[in-house]
Amino acid sequence: MAGLAIVMDLLRKNPAVNAPQSFHSYGAFSAAAAAAGTPFAFRAFLGNRIPIAHCDAGVDVTGDYLSNLQSASRKIFQHESLQYTTKEYNIELKPLFSAFQWRMxxxxxxxxxxxxYLPLLEPRAKLEDEDDEDFFNDAQEEQQVDLVSPFKKSIKQIVRETTVVTTRRILERISVHYFSQRIAWKLLKDVPKSAIRKAGRGLPTSVYFFRVSRTTFRGHALGVAASWLVQVGIEIYRYISAKVKPKEDDISDETDKIILLRKKIAGATLRCSTSLVFASIGAGIGATLFRPSTGQWIGCAVGDLAGPVIVTICVEKTLNLDL
Incomplete structure (x- = not known):
């Protein structure tokens, strides 16, 4: 009983026990929670003074740490943005009916x-070199120059070229709509300007030749595809028109017509393929030997014209096929 009275006397003399315990936000566990977990007699003898260590500089340390982390991350992102830049694909579509503009x-x-019309001037130039005037007059009277047939052929050629250009514009819009932006940009790239940019990088000759040829192959693909579609369309139209309206002197069998149509389509495919390959190789050679833009354009034009002629002559001589 005496011990109990001493304990009660100590409790009355200690005001910290009866005062409301404050909750501190210095950590996960507060002093009140720690005192609540201790025995009653232990709190009475120690006066509710539990040895808890508090760090008053915790907020400042955390703030300094966050600021340092933000500055370091900002520097890292700035460095990464300098190394890894996002490439923009600028696609410029030409007008759909650009083939009907006055200049083109x-x-x-x-x-x-x-x-x-130029081939018609060659016989006249040869005749003018002759010394015999009588022979010149006789030949001039006998030879009548046909000006109507070249005119019709010229009109057909104009219609064909404008149709090819318009078909290419349609294919460009299809590629932009259905393909990815990167692929469409490669198909619609301005190849001469690309050759100039590649020349400014100081690439080795072999690498420069390969990249210009590859870029020309991609940029020339839609034009060749448009030409192939027009040629195949013309051959199919001729086949259908001959089938619907047969001529009187046409005694060929239907099987022969189908074989002829297949041969024409195969010849158009071969010519267009060789045109694309030779144009790419010629563009690489021209850009390597001459100025990048001019050499690429000249090499592409020469390869586009010479490729089908060379392959057609070789195929006709070796396989005896009329392409």
């Missing part, structure tokens, strides 16, 4: 008329 239509018309 005029160039197409001039080229078509020169293509079919």
């Amino acid at each position: 239509l005029g160039m197409t018309t001039l080229r078509s008329f020169l293509m079919f």
Whole structure:
């Protein structure tokens, strides 16, 4: 009983026991929670003074740490943005009916008329070199120059070229709509400007030749595809028109017509494929030997014209096929 009285006397003299315990946010466990977990007699003898260590500099340390972390991450992101830049694909579509613009239509018309009317001047130039005037007059009277057939051929060539260009514009819009932006950008890339950019990088000659040829192959693919579609469409139209309206002197069998149609389509496919390959190789050679933009354009044009002619002559001589 005496011990109990001493304990009660100590409790009355200690005001910290009866005062409300404050809750501190210095950690996960507070002083009140720690005192609640101790025995009653232990709190009475120690006066509810539990040895708890508090760190008053915790907030400042955390703030400094966060600020240092933010600055370091900002520097890292700035460095990464310098190394890994996002490439933008700028796709510029030409007008759908650009083939009917005055400048392009005029160039197409001039080229078509020169293509079919220049051969008519060769016999006249040969005859002018002859010394015998009587022979010249007789030959001039006997030879009548046909100006109607070249005119019709020129009109057909103009229609064909404008159809090819318009078909290419349609294919460009299809590629932009259905393909990814990266693929569409490669198909619609301005190849001469790309050759200039590649020349400024200081690439080795072999690497530069390969990359220009590859870029030309991609940029020239839609044009060749448009030409192939037009040629195949013309052959199919001729086959259908001959089937619907047969001529009187046409005694060929239906099987022969189908075989001829297949041969024409195969010949168009072979010519277009060789045109694409030779144009790419010629563009690489021209850009390597001459100025990048001019050499690429000249090499592509020469390869586009020479490739089908060379392959057609080789196939006709070796396989005796009329392509």
